[in-house]
Amino acid sequence: MRNGLQTGITTADLVMRGGRVHTMDGARTVAQALAVSGGTILRTGTDAEVAPLVGPGTRVVELRGRSLIPGINDSHLHGAWLGTMWPDTLMAQLAAAAPTGGGPDHPGGGHRHDAHGHDGHGHDGHGHDHAGEGPALAALTTPAERRRAILRTGDLLASLGVTSYTEPGLGPGEDAGPTGCFSSAVLHEYAALAAEGLLRARVTALLLFGLLDGASSATDLLRGLAGFRAPAEVPGWFRVAGVKIFADGIPPMGSAWSEEPYADGGHGALLVDGADAGEREVNLRSMIRAAHAAGHQIGVHATGSRTTRVVTGAFAEARATDGRDGRHYLIHGDVVHPATLAAMAAAGVGLNTQPGIAAATAPMLAGALGPDALAHAWPVRDALTAGVPLCLSSDAPVLAPDWRAGVAAAATRAGADGTAGGRGQRLALDEALYAYTVAPARQDGAERWKGTLEAGKVADLCLLGADLRDVDPGALPEVPVAMTVVDGRVVHEV
Numbered sequence: 001m002r003n004g005l006q007t008g009i010t011t012a013d014l015v016m017r018g019g020r021v022h023t024m025d026g027a028r029t030v031a032q033a034l035a036v037s038g039g040t041i042l043r044t045g046t047d048a049e050v051a052p053l054v055g056p057g058t059r060v061v062e063l064r065g066r067s068l069i070p071g072i073n074d075s076h077l078h079g080a081w082l083g084t085m086w087p088d089t090l091m092a093q094l095a096a097a098a099p100t101g102g103g104p105d106h107p108g109g110g111h112r113h114d115a116h117g118h119d120g121h122g123h124d125g126h127g128h129d130h131a132g133e134g135p136a137l138a139a140l141t142t143p144a145e146r147r148r149a150i151l152r153t154g155d156l157l158a159s160l161g162v163t164s165y166t167e168p169g170l171g172p173g174e175d176a177g178p179t180g181c182f183s184s185a186v187l188h189e190y191a192a193l194a195a196e197g198l199l200r201a202r203v204t205a206l207l208l209f210g211l212l213d214g215a216s217s218a219t220d221l222l223r224g225l226a227g228f229r230a231p232a233e234v235p236g237w238f239r240v241a242g243v244k245i246f247a248d249g250i251p252p253m254g255s256a257w258s259e260e261p262y263a264d265g266g267h268g269a270l271l272v273d274g275a276d277a278g279e280r281e282v283n284l285r286s287m288i289r290a291a292h293a294a295g296h297q298i299g300v301h302a303t304g305s306r307t308t309r310v311v312t313g314a315f316a317e318a319r320a321t322d323g324r325d326g327r328h329y330l331i332h333g334d335v336v337h338p339a340t341l342a343a344m345a346a347a348g349v350g351l352n353t354q355p356g357i358a359a360a361t362a363p364m365l366a367g368a369l370g371p372d373a374l375a376h377a378w379p380v381r382d383a384l385t386a387g388v389p390l391c392l393s394s395d396a397p398v399l400a401p402d403w404r405a406g407v408a409a410a411a412t413r414a415g416a417d418g419t420a421g422g423r424g425q426r427l428a429l430d431e432a433l434y435a436y437t438v439a440p441a442r443q444d445g446a447e448r449w450k451g452t453l454e455a456g457k458v459a460d461l462c463l464l465g466a467d468l469r470d471v472d473p474g475a476l477p478e479v480p481v482a483m484t485v486v487d488g489r490v491v492h493e494v
Contacts, residue, residue: 011055012037013488014459017047019063020467023453024070024438028430034068036459039488043455061483067468069433070453071163071460071486072403073440076331076352076393079167079203080140081181083149085397086156091360140180146189149181154200158492160402161462161481163201164440164450166393168299168331169208169244172228173220182212184228187240191231194238200491202237202460204444206244206299213301216246217273218283218290225294236458236487241444242297244331245287246271248307251334251373252364256304258335260369268304285314292318297327297445299352303334305376312340316347327443329389334365337376341386350389350443353378355410355432356399362422374422380410381425391443392435404477407432411473429473461485
């Protein structure tokens with residue numbers, strides 16, 4: 001590189017000029033133009049600085065003041081499952097089934113298969129019941145069906161400006177699952193599509209050695225770590241980064257392990273196997289140590305305040321064994337106390353949460369744990385203040401995979417009825433965008449080559465139909481995605 005330009009390259013394949021290029025670099029630089037060649041960003045700068053890169057074969061896109069941002073990285077999205085359900089979502093099923101305010105067991109990450117029954121700790125599962133009516137019954141039983149579902153999701157995400165996503169839990173723990181959406185066969189289908197060059201978004205995956213939203217055991221995890229062979233990485237397009245563990249359920253079902261008592265005086269329990277609370281905690285900690293020792297990144301579904309505290313401590317203990325920053329993170333983090341946030345920051349533990357779920361389900365959480373629990377519910381502002389790496393995501397198909405709605409929810413904390421909860425946890429627009437672009441690239445261990453619009457990084461771009469300076473964050477879902485570029489290739493354009 002010299003002056004942001006690859007040596008020997010004199011013209012660009014694509015130049016976008018005359019707009020607001022939000023590079024999301026460390027200085028939050030806003031440029032005017034950007035040039036791309038061979039899937040890589042050559043230069044960002046003023047129109048005049050980029051003009052020499054325009055040649056006879058260059059496609060020039062006039063931005064006309066519109067905003068160009070890095071491609072969106074939805075860091076917690078069930079792609080194969082989304083492909084079977086869309087345009088339906090679990091939240092839509094919630095609204096249709098319970099118009100008076102009831103809801104699914106966990107609209108924020110729960111999708112238990114009814115075939116799994118009880119979790120063994122005296123309470124039912126904590127997610128949407130696939131044995132019920134509706135599109136959630138769709139099953140992936142053949143290679144063609146798996147491929148079709150993944151490709152359908154790719155088309156949908158391209159239309160939304162999403163260029164990367166994380167499949168948070170695929171593997172042998174779900175090989176007997178009734179939908180087939182989370183099996184190791186899906187994992188291998190992703191690898192095959194990536195090798196064939198057919199993916200329209202980059203995919204990071206976590207392995208699953210227990211049941212999705214259900215019971216897990218140290219024995220199964222150790223067996224999986226020793227014996228399961230994940231498909232090989234396809235550089236830049238597909239990678240198995242680590243392991244997902246389900247630690248607990250969710251507050252509305254009384255199945256999150258909580259410091260705060262439920263109405264019946266109970267505190268919930270871990271989903272990990274064990275004869276009592278102490279043994280289950282010991283087993284969870286051993287699972288985290290084992291996965292860390294095997295070199296994996298670990299994402300733990302943890303929603304209750306006691307679970308988030310214990311998992312954070314286990315992450316810190318694992319890191320202390322060898323000093324390795326595994327980029328481990330909590331998934332959902334419905335209730336996280338200030339002391340836990342401080343411990344997360346000290347240990348480099350991230351938080352991956354869904355602002356749309358926070359906005360929509362706060363009354364359900366308050367109903368389960370009492371209104372005082374809302375002070376520590378989905379604490380995204382407090383997490384940033386404490387120095388916790390924060391990623392925002394959709395958990396689609398729980399919600400639609402529309403990051404614009406997620407940013408709006410993060411900025412307003414307004415639910416469907418317009419009522420805002422957790423006002424003190426609202427984020428600014430640029431903070432929310434960072435949590436959908438730069439921070440997920442770090443979670444993926446890929447910040448050196450994606451996540452910002454800087455020379456030398458991949459050309460993953462999202463062009464909006466307006467200037468973000470003119471858009472109220474709450475109105476962002478109304479702004480169209482005009483173009484999506486992945487690896488320098490236009491995959492969506494209107």
